[in-house]
Amino acid sequence: MKFNIKQIAEILEGTIDGDPNIEVSKLSKIEEGEEGSLSFLSNDKYTPYIYKTKASAVIVNKDFVAEQAINCALIRVEDAYLAFTKLLEFYQMTKMNKQGIEQPSFIHETASYGDDLFLAAFSYIGENVKIGNNVKIFSNVNIADNVTIGDNCILQSGVHIMSDTVIGNHVVINSGSVIGADGFGYAPNKDGSYTKIPQTGNVIIEDNVNIGALTTIDKATLGSTIIKKGAKLDNQIQVAHNVEIGEHTVIAAQTGIAGSAKIGKYCRIGGQVGIAGHIEIEDNVGVQAQSGIGRKLKSGSIVQGSPAFDFGDWNRSYVLFKNLRKIESRITDLEKN
Secondary structure, eight states, X not given: OOEXXXXXXXXXXXXXXXXXXXXXXXXXXXXXXXXTEEEEOOSGGGHHHHTTOOOSEEEEETTOOOXXXXXXXXXXXXXXXXXXXXXXXXXXXXXXXOOEEOSSOEEOTTOEEOTTOEEXXXXXXXXXXXXXXXXXXXXXXXXXXXXXXXXXXXXXXXXXXXXXXXXXXXXXXXXXXXXXXXXXXXXXXXXXXXXXXXXXXXXXXXXXXXXXXXXXXXXXXXXXXXXXXXXXXXXXXXXXXXXXXXXXXXXXXXXXXXXTOEEOTTXXXXXXXXXXXXXXXXXXXXXXXXXXXXXXBOTTOEEEETTEEEHHHHHHHHHHHHTHHHHHHHHHHHHHO
């Protein structure tokens, strides 16, 4: 895809220094720019590259002042970093702007879908499925019975959406994720064996949620597992049955959340965190990577460790821990004296 920089400046509401008819067909880092590419400059430490980049055009802040000759066109905007992010989004949308139904694929006669559906080959849509407008479903996606999907959603290759799942608008689910599988529920028997507890609930994913690759979200035993609007989940996260994740909470990769845990809104949870079942994490909580959460966390807490405790206390304790052998030696010397 080729665009001239006049078109790009209009998208970004920017102004141009140079030839507005210059065409670009790809995006690049400023230090790796080449002819036909578009880059950006937002960090001062990369400023030297703008004088030697081979990119055809560079997005810069409005107040950028060149101290040497520049061989590329400039697009001046209020915030170069945000503008480039907006451009990446536009590029992604353009690349994803596919329509039509490829074969072989299967749509049950009772299913319905809106305008501008893209359904890639080898995908399956089951009974009574309802799909909104401008939904993009890539290859090898399985959508089981009674699923509802809103407008402007993207389901990447290999996604499995199990029965009765409800997905809102502007949701992105990346490759290999499984939404609505059976929760891990077993009742112990007297002989030490286990009996499977039927999982009869579903999963609800609200608007503007992004789910990374190979993430699993289990359906509820009763009721719903709920991912609320604006939440962002990274790759390889396990969300167990009846969990609730609040609005605009972000969770990094390899985190595991046990059954019926409740996580508030605007929380920030690092990678490889373990969260026990049936506990509550209130709003605006920060959990550092590799922490273990086994108790309720109050709003505004920032914790680290396993078991986790206050982040400031953890840092001070870690300083002592690193020097534990020296401290032991000093105590031993004091006792001898």
